[in-house]
Amino acid sequence: MKITKVAKAGTLESNDILIMVMPNKSGKIELELESIVLQQFGDVIEKVILHKVKEMGVEGITIKAQDKGALDYTIGARVETAIKRAL
Amino acid sequence: MPGNNPGMLQDAAILGADSIILDLEDAVSLTEKDSARILVRDAIKTIDYSQVEVVVRVNPLDTEFGPQDVDMIARVKPDTLLIPKADEEEIKLVDTMLDKIEEEEGYLAGSIKIIALIETAIGLATVYDVIKASKRVVGVLLGGEDLTSDLGVSRTREGEEIFYARNKVATACRALKVDSIDTPFTDTNDYEGLAKDTAKAKSLGLTGKSSINPRQIEIIHSVFAPTAAELKHALRVLEVMKEAEKEGKGVCSLDGKMIDAPIIKRATRTVDQGVKLGLIRDEGGAT
């Protein structure tokens, strides 16, 4: 599945994550992650984002994420919303 | 609490309320309806809400959002859906939708409940029928702000204008044995006003009150709490009943009055309330 436009979901509020998605030409899944808890949870956040993208069967997508301490359920929800908005 | 706010969803269960309303309607802007729906769905799936009743207020069924809300949220089995601008037709519609979803998902039929938000003139006028429209309806929430708006009158601190509405709702709910929840008190800095307003609602027979700020919860609980005397009496009733059971007696009496089933039930409810509010310790006094 491919997305057709740029879209975002979430906010920069505490406990939330701002996800921006855009289609890319490489056909791969590319992720840029910023987080206030990068050292402690960076790996986990990356895993959650990529898992949701794969689960939704999306390719050729670049994701920019700015995390403010969001829990996994929030991360997954925001990624899903952004992708759906970008279809 | 606003359904699009992760911080609030995470803390909702520990604020002391008996039920939490995760709102997809008025507290969420039109452009974020999708976002909130997905977030609330995932919150219900992940967060430990076992200590509270999870209620989700969906959008009105005649908007593009309402049906999508019901479809997505019902599938993760919240305890209850709060239906805004409720009338007979709306409730019947939701009831049918839920029947279908419960079957598809393999949930026990009728397990998802409904609270009808009475906030229109027609809803108020037909509240008895609204409740009867579905077996799932476990309560009515009175929406004073929207109701007075519909009636074209001012909403005031004293609440005279909603006197009839409170009475009618309390009566219909009592008749059909469901909960009746009063409209929120909107001045979050006025605790005295809140206490008065809550006491008024209680005196008219309403069984609960909604809170729009966690700081209101304690006062609401204290107004609805059984008094020390009521608690003492209730505990004695249960004690006497236990004694009677032990001795194999079928009936018992306290202070010259016979203790029958309704009295035992009320006493049990009172004691449970007391335990829940931390007024007495749960030593298994309530059966």
Add this chain to the structure above:
Amino acid sequence: MKTILGRELPAYIEGYGEVTPFQGAFRDAEIKTRKAVKLTSVNPTDRKVLDNLEQVFDKLNIKDGMTISFHHHLRNGDHVLNMVVEGLAKRGIKDLTVAASSIFPIHESLVEYMENGVVTGIVSNYISGPVAGAISMGKLKKPAVMQTHGGRARAIESGDLHIDVAFIAAPTADTYGNINGVYGHAACGTLGYAISDAEYADITVAITDNLVPFPACPIQISQVFVDYVVQVESIGDPAGIVSGTTKITKDPVALIIARRAAEVIKASGLVKDGMSFQTGAGGTSLAVAAELKDIMQREGVVGSFASGGVTGYLVEMLEEGLFKTLFDVQCFDLKAIDSYRNNETHQAMSASMYGNPHTKGAVVNCLDIMILGATEIDTQFNVNVTTGSSGLIMGGSGGHSDTAAGSKLSIVVTNLIKSRVPMIRDEITTITTPGESIDVVVTERGIAVNPRRVDLIEKLRMTNLPLVTIDQLKIMAEKITGVPKVVQLLEKIVAVVEYRDGSVIDVVRAVE
């Protein structure tokens, strides 16, 4: 070698010296000595007033490697520390140790002096802002020495911390060196953190922007300790010193924590006539004070004293008759300053009287109830208030270890989770206060009591409070957030954390 808490420490640290490892909050009582001070006596014809800072520096003959000290009563409005260090830097002085009781963002210029070697050592009880970050990144040549408020006084009085020149920012000073903090444009109230400096430094200089004719009234630091007096344009910016009144939090979760803490206090049986209480100045801490006030009013309890840094809230409690007196080591707001100036039951205490463990008895020993904060807590109840979870220095004990050790009931109030990071860990980044001093941890999701306090556990079981073990709290948190990866720090030691008695309880390593 290891401390009694299991922390691995080197026997010797370059730039610090030999390490005495922490062996418990109350090591064997030994005879302690207060050091003797060499001073130049002042004759009737001598004048103390100098015309400007340059003259002061000329007279003082400050050399490379000296230790200069400052108090932090002007907080983030302080001009004096920057003024003095800048003046010395201009003269080509190097290798200074700055012993400032606390360091704030306004002291940012220190970073440059750290980088070019003017300042190579720092001794402080609380470090925030750019200086904290710079130390964490290894920009200070010698490891910073982080002490407690009481420990600093101990170090000064025993001679462990030798001060060559104490520069005392004086809101009011007279021409013979008497100092007070209650009058003047930069009034700050009490001067608790300046007392030991003035008494034990080789030379003491009063820097004021309000020079008054002799004698000043009141006198908080006496002329007998002051060598020179100099007037400058401004010693500090009132807006940065105090900012109105500190307010109680409105955050619903914090209020729940405060309520629970109050219930713990009530259940402990300590709420009775003659009780004493201290809390921090943060929003949650004040909320606990508010809850306690309600309980005291309802039960008609009159306490003996409230202590610590004093806010307008405590002043109100004093004025309403809930406490007989206040012991004030620093004023946090204008209301506190006014009260100290006008109300004789609002008393000052020096940092030494407050928390020095090597005197004939500090105020913390008399304290019943103490409310504390934390950045991290481990399953042994050890508490970190020195570094954040990323390893960066963001504070320091201040009075934390002192009050925790002395008080009958010490309660840490904290959210269980902050920005996804669990508060409770198996191992914390830095141990500031040992678990033996911490009795209860109160969070919004549960309350853990130190297993040592069997008496307290008994009492709390009689309530409806959600008692859990500290391990259960940790698991509860991790279930919500996931298990955090431990932050990797470098080998280099950038700060030494000294306990009240001068032993080393932990070290802080550089961040990447």
